[in-house]
Amino acid sequence: MPETERDPVVVEFQQRRKTMLQNFLLALILFALGLAAKQFSEAIDGFLGIGRAGWTAAAIAQLIAGVVFALRGFWQYRCPVCNEIVRAHDRYYLGTAINPTRCPRCGARLR
Ligand SMILES: [Zn+2]
Structure with a gap:
């Protein structure tokens, strides 16, 4: 089905869903980098000319950013109709539904 013929609520929700998944992916990458920085700080003192405290600070900053x-x-992962965060009781992902067919609160079609 072409994009223009789709329900604008569905299009908007799928965009938010994409943003949500991208942000979680970015968070995972930042966590991995933070842990790597922590490993470097423990393994090699002064790695890349940065001291242990510097690497620890970088690791903490990355974890916070994540x-x-x-x-x-x-x-921002909300139903475009009722503006409620789309939660689910099955297929948990921090308590959100990853790919819901309908909004659990107002019943709007999301997919
Ligand atoms: Zn809703």
Whole structure:
């Protein structure tokens, strides 16, 4: 079905869903980088000319950024009709439905 003939609610929701998944992916990458930075700081002192404290600070900054991205993705993952965060009791993903057919609150078609 061409994009223009689709229900605007579905199109809008799928866009939010994409943003949510991208933000979670980014959060995972930031977590991985943060853990890698922590490993480097413990294994090699002064790696790339940065001391242990610098690597620890970088690791913490990356972990915090990861949490912020994950929360932002979660926060905007709402039903376009009733503006409620789409939660589910099955297929958990931080309590959200990853690919819901309908909004659990107002019943709007989302897919
Ligand atoms: Zn709704």
